[in-house]
Amino acid sequence: MHETFSTGPNSDEEVVIPTEERAAPETVDETNIAISPEGTSIEIADSLVNPESLPPNETLADSAAIENSEFNRTVESIEIGSTLAETHEATLAEIQQLPQEEQAFITTEIEQSPEGKSIIATIKEKFAHLVHAQSKLEQKLTDEHNYNPKLIKMVGRIGNIAGGIGGTIAGHGFLGAATSVAGSKAGGMWALKGFEKVAANLPQSMREKLLAKASPEQIERLASAESEKAKALEIHEAKLAKLKEVMDRVAHLSPEDQQAFAQGMEHNIKAQTGAEVLSEAHTKHQTLFEKFEHKFPMLATATEYTTHVLIGPSLHALGIGKDVLHAIELMAAGGGAEHLTKKLVNSGKHLGDILNKFKNKVSNLVQRKENILDVGAAQAA
Amino acid sequence: MNHFDQPQPEPAELTSDQTEALIEFDTAEKDLIEQENFGIDLLIQAAEEELRKIESKN
Amino acid sequence: MNTLDTAEIIADTQALKRALDEYNKAIAAYLKQAEIQRMRYSIKQSFNSPSN
Numbered sequence: 384m385h386e387t388f389s390t391g392p393n394s395d396e397e398v399v400i401p402t403e404e405r406a407a408p409e410t411v412d413e414t415n416i417a418i419s420p421e422g423t424s425i426e427i428a429d430s431l432v433n434p435e436s437l438p439p440n441e442t443l444a445d446s447a448a449i450e451n452s453e454f455n456r457t458v459e460s461i462e463i464g465s466t467l468a469e470t471h472e473a474t475l476a477e478i479q480q481l482p483q484e485e486q487a488f489i490t491t492e493i494e495q496s497p498e499g500k501s502i503i504a505t506i507k508e509k510f511a512h513l514v515h516a517q518s519k520l521e522q523k524l525t526d527e528h529n530y531n532p533k534l535i536k537m538v539g540r541i542g543n544i545a546g547g548i549g550g551t552i553a554g555h556g557f558l559g560a561a562t563s564v565a566g567s568k569a570g571g572m573w574a575l576k577g578f579e580k581v582a583a584n585l586p587q588s589m590r591e592k593l594l595a596k597a598s599p600e601q602i603e604r605l606a607s608a609e610s611e612k613a614k615a616l617e618i619h620e621a622k623l624a625k626l627k628e629v630m631d632r633v634a635h636l637s638p639e640d641q642q643a644f645a646q647g648m649e650h651n652i653k654a655q656t657g658a659e660v661l662s663e664a665h666t667k668h669q670t671l672f673e674k675f676e677h678k679f680p681m682l683a684t685a686t687e688y689t690t691h692v693l694i695g696p697s698l699h700a701l702g703i704g705k706d707v708l709h710a711i712e713l714m715a716a717g718g719g720a721e722h723l724t725k726k727l728v729n730s731g732k733h734l735g736d737i738l739n740k741f742k743n744k745v746s747n748l749v750q751r752k753e754n755i756l757d758v759g760a761a762q763a764a
Numbered sequence: 765m766n767h768f769d770q771p772q773p774e775p776a777e778l779t780s781d782q783t784e785a786l787i788e789f790d791t792a793e794k795d796l797i798e799q800e801n802f803g804i805d806l807l808i809q810a811a812e813e814e815l816r817k818i819e820s821k822n
Numbered sequence: 823m824n825t826l827d828t829a830e831i832i833a834d835t836q837a838l839k840r841a842l843d844e845y846n847k848a849i850a851a852y853l854k855q856a857e858i859q860r861m862r863y864s865i866k867q868s869f870n871s872p873s874n
Contacts, residue, residue: 464842516841597783608790615797647814657806664799
C-alpha cells in the first residue's frame with residue numbers, strides 16, 4: 384500500500400511513501416529516540432543521527448558551482464515548508480483540543496495499528512534528521528553574523544517547529560492518550576534530568592524552553608491538583624472502610640442468610656451498576672499505570688519527590704482495598720453471587736497486580752536514577 | 765520499598781514540563797478515584813438495602 | 823542580500839530543506855490517519871445510544 388503527498392502548496396511534486404517500507408516496532412520505545420530508563424539512550428541520541436542514514440549532501444566541489452539564485456530558491460522553499468509545518472502543528476493542536484474520549488480514541492487507534500506505528504517510527508526518524516540539520520545550520524549561522532537574514536529567520540522558525548507538537552510525537556511516540564501531556568509545547572520528552580548531553584545538539588531556543596523552571600502559577604496549580612486528589616483519596620478511604628463495615632455484618636449472618644444476601648445483591652440494580660462503574664474505573668486506572676512510562680517519560684526519571692508523590696497514595700489505597708477484596712471474596716465463596724463478585728474480584732485483583740508492578744517499576748527507576756547520578760558524580764570528579 | 769518509608773526529601777525543583785505532566789497525571793487519577801468512589805457508594809447502598817431486607821425478615 | 827562565502831552553508835541549507843520536506847510528509851501521514859480515526863469515531867458515536 385502506498386500514500387501520496389504533495390510537498391507543499393506551491394509544489395506540484397508528489398512523493399510516494401510505501402507504507403510497508405519500515406517494519407513496525409513492537410513497542411514505540413524500541414526506536415532509539417525514546418528515553419530508556421537506564422538513561423543510556425541519552426548517549427545514543429547522538430548516534431541516532433547516523434550520518435550514513437542522512438540524505439546525501441552535495442560535495443563541496445559541487446556546492447561551489449551552485450548559483451546564488453538556487454540558494455535563494457532553497458531558502459524560499461524552506462519558508463514554504465515551514466508554513467506547511469506550522470499548519471500541521473495547528474491541526475495537531477486541534478486534535479489535542481478535542482473532547483478527551485474522542486482524542487483518546489483517535490490517538491490510541493493510530494498508536495496501536497501497524498500502519499500508525501510505522502508512521503510514528505518515520506516521524507521519529509525524520510524529526511531527528513530535521514533537528515540535526517537545523518542545529519547544524521544554526522550553529523554555523525551564529526558564527527557568521529549578518530550572514531543571511533532570511534535564512535537565519537527560517538532556521539529559527541524551524542527550531543520552533545521542532546520544539547512543537549510534532550516533536551512530542553517524535554519524542555514520546557504518541558500525541559497524547561487519555562490525558563494529553565501538556566509538556567508537548569516544548570517537545571517534552573527531553574525535559575528530564577541528564578538531558579544536557581542531548582541538548583547540546585538542540586537549538587538554543589529549544590534548550591531554553593525545556594530548561595524553564597516551573598512558574599509560581601504552575602506550582603500553585605500542581606498543589607491544587609494534588610490537594611484535590613488527596614481529598615478524593617480521603618473519601619475513597621472512608622467509603623472502603625464503610626463497605627468493609629457492611630461486609631463484616633454480612634459475615635456475621637447465618638449461612639442461609641448470607642446466601643440470600645448474595646443472591647439479593649446479584650439482582651440488585653445498584654449493585655450491578657456499582658460493579659460496572661468500579662470495574663471500568665479499575666481498568667482505566669490499570670491503563671494509566673501500565674502506560675505510565677510511555678505517557679510520562681519525563682516523570683519516569685524525575686525527582687524522588689515526584690515518584691513519592693505518585694506512589695504513596697496509590698499504595699495506600701491498595702492496602703485498604705485488600706481488606707475489601709477479602710470481604711468480597713468471602714461473599715463469593717458463600718455462593719450465589721458469582722457474576723457480580725467475580726467481576727469485582729477480578730478487576731480489583733488485577734488492579735492490585737498492576738499497582739504492585741508499578742510500584743516495583745518506579746522503585747527500579749529511582750534506583751537507576753541514583754546510579755546515573757552516581758556515575759555522573761564520579762565522572763565529574 | 766525503602767524509598768517509600770524514608771522521610772520525604774526536600775522536593776527538588778521541577779521544570780515547567782514536569783509540572784504540567786504531574787498536573788495531568790494527578791487530574792487523571794483524581795477523576796478515576798472519584799469514579800471508583802461513586803461505584804463503591806452504589807455497592808454500599810445495595811448491600812445495606814439487602815441487609816435490611818434480611819434483618820426485617822428475622 | 824549578502825554574498826555566500828561558504829559552499830558548506832549552501833549544502834547545509836539544502837539538507838535542511840530536504841529534512842523539512844520529509845518531516846512534513848511524515849506528519850501529513852499521521853494527520854491523514856487522525857482524520858480517518860475521527861470519522862470512525864463519529865460513525866461509532868452515531869450508532870451508540872446516548873445514555874452511558
